[in-house]
Amino acid sequence: MLGRFRPPIIALILVCTIGVLGLMIIDDYPFLDAIYQTVFTLTTVGYQETHPLSYGGKMFIVALILGGVAVWSYAIGVTVSVVVSEDLIGRIREALMEHKVKSYTDHFIIVGYTDVARQTVKMLERQKIPYVVLDDDSERLKLAESDFISEVLPFNPFRSDSFRRAKADTARGIIVTFPEDADNITVVVTGKILEEEYDKRILIISVASHKEAREKLTKVGADVVILPNELIGQRISAMAIHPPDMEQSSFLDRVAFGEFHGLDIREVVVPKESPLDGVSLKDCGLRRETGAHILGIQRRRRRRILLMPNPETIMNAQDVVLVMGTTHQLKQVNIFLEHQDENE
């Protein structure tokens, strides 16, 4: 972009030099007066000449004024062209966004502003979870603009550098929802490369169009692969088996999908030597200290979840505990575990 301003700058330098030299040679102007006269002639300010001009000098000034007007017109033309064709305002906005993203931590990188991503962004906004959308498709960028999504970096989502600029080193995860499986695989592989590069775990969530694609995405390193059709089918069948009435309005369903404000279910892995390790539900004090409820326990390396466990059930390190509570209570759970760790 800077390169396009070079020709008008060079033209201005040359015209100024010709003006100064011309006035000094033709009418014996002193150096400073020649500069003064040239500058106010070229800028068309129109002050009176500092020394009387000969006929030759007057003709030279006429040529200088015409040259000056031509150079300014050229410079204005280049500036307008840069602003319009190179989308200068867009670039400034992009630079400001990139600067803003630099302060992001624990955010999600949403790759591709697809229909699925639109819903994901809505949910993240509700939960006040920071995110940044990475997409360079003009149609989808227009869609993001119409949705008033400002956290957009218009970079190529298949290049590692774009992820670096989206602060993948401090990100919590990458979410990719392209309709094409090949695109999703490319992004997942990029995410895995960055994971190795930064030596940190990045949660990679992807969608897949069919089961085989899910297997491939899992093999290349996606942590969670969702089949949208399967999910819709499951939800419809759940609705069919337990039709929601107007009063309850599928309460649990909404909680499970995180649509309920202030109430959520989270999985917590029991840390080694934490107050939950080797302690029964009734003795751990989690409910007393935080108010959150333990709904289920998934034993280490087991797929089955033990729902509504007995108060005597003992939890062990690496078990996954399903905790339900308000947003505040779930934050307290983290503090409870950290605090207890410190006491240890």
Place this chain on the structure above:
Amino acid sequence: MEWRMVWTTFFLLMALTTIVSYLFHGNGYELIISVSMNLVATTLKLGARRTTGAMTMAASLVADIHLIPAMGVYYIMQDYALAHALAWGAVVANLVSIILLIIEAVLRQMEMEVL
């Protein structure tokens, strides 16, 4: 043909030869022309991405910083000896620029041959 390279070399050489000419003859007009040529050469090197290009621009800026005061010293203070000395400084800076430009040209040629 790479026109930007052509014009950069042209203006840098013009600046150098005009300063040398000023040093031998001592005409103020030559000093003005050399300042102008050097400013154009610096502008042409603006936004250089390669290290050698950035170094050439830096050397060219050094020459500007010598030549512009030399012009002021010549016409306002009329201290011709000081103007002369500053012009020598600009000659050295411009010689460095030319050497860097040659290195850049050779490197580019080698890259093209590899490709």
